[in-house]
Structure formats: structure tokens, C-alpha cells
Amino acid sequence: MEKVYENLVFSQDDVITFEDGVPGFEKNKKFVIIRNENYAPFEWLVCVDGTKLRFAMLNPMLVYPDYAPNISRAQVEGLNLQNSEDILMYSFVTVSENPSESTLNLMAPVLINTKEKTGRQIILENSQYSTREPVMR
Numbered sequence: 001m002e003k004v005y006e007n008l009v010f011s012q013d014d015v016i017t018f019e020d021g022v023p024g025f026e027k028n029k030k031f032v033i034i035r036n037e038n039y040a041p042f043e044w045l046v047c048v049d050g051t052k053l054r055f056a057m058l059n060p061m062l063v064y065p066d067y068a069p070n071i072s073r074a075q076v077e078g079l080n081l082q083n084s085e086d087i088l089m090y091s092f093v094t095v096s097e098n099p100s101e102s103t104l105n106l107m108a109p110v111l112i113n114t115k116e117k118t119g120r121q122i123i124l125e126n127s128q129y130s131t132r133e134p135v136m137r
Contacts, residue, residue: 008034008046008048010032015030015031015032015048016032016033016045016112016117017030017119018031018118018119018120019078019118022055022110022121023108025053028047028049029049030048030049031045031047031048031119032045032046032048033045033046033112041058041059041062042057042058042093043056043057043058044056044057045057045090045092055092056092056093056094056095057090057091057092057093058090058091059088059089059090059091060089060090060104061089063104063135063137064104064106064133067106069106069109069122069124069127069129070124070127071109071122071124075122076111076120076122079111079113079116079118079119079120080113080118081111081113082115083115086113086114086115087111087112087113087114088111089109089110089111089112090109090110090112091104091105091106091108091110092105092108092110092121093105093135094132099135099136100134100136102134103132103133103135104132104133104134104135105131105132105133106129106131106133107123107124107127107129107130107131108121108122108123108124109122109124110122
């Protein structure tokens, strides 16, 4: 995957701004989503503000169709969500050398407003979900 990012071509229209950054990486605010059919259904959130930071991610509903995080209005404030069709939800994946040990972080979903090009990772409180849910079930 490293070579994919060496010559990454994108337009400013592709850039998603995380105003607060991603927890643990608050200084990194500009990202693009990379889809590569060789790695589907995984996608990559790639930082484009001068670092090599990237996150593997997956739509959690593909693995956990009943996933229903309890997200408050306050948590999505600033994403300018007007229409549910404009929202993408992902979970970061911890990729293991042994694929059966890879995990999803369901305790902190990533929401992206595709219309406004804004994103935020939401930390769920009092959640039934964990940061290490199996990808392969």
C-alpha cells in the first residue's frame, strides 16, 4: 500500500476537513478517502497535510449490520448535517498480520458529511461497543 500514497493525486474537492483532527492526531486536519478495489471493502483515510498518517477503515454495517451507536446532537455539532443521505460512517481498523486478528473500533465511529466535506471521530460514552471488535466473525 505504501506506493499508492507516493503519487497520490486528488483535488481540493476531495479533501475532508476534521476541524478537531482525529483523537491522538489533533494537528492533522485534512484527509482524503482512498478506495482501491484490490483492498475492498477496506478504505483508507489518508492525511494530506504533509504527513504520512493514514487509517484503514471499513463501513461497520458490513460486519455488524445491527450496529447502532448512540450519538448525540452535541457530538455531531459542526458537521452541518442536514440530510441523512450525506452521511458516511466508518470504523477504524487495526490490521493484523493474521487477518483473523484484525479488529474494528466500534466505540469511536468516524462520521463524514459528504456534502460539506467535514468529518469527526465520535467517542461513544457508556457504550456496549469496544475498540477491538473482530472484523472476521
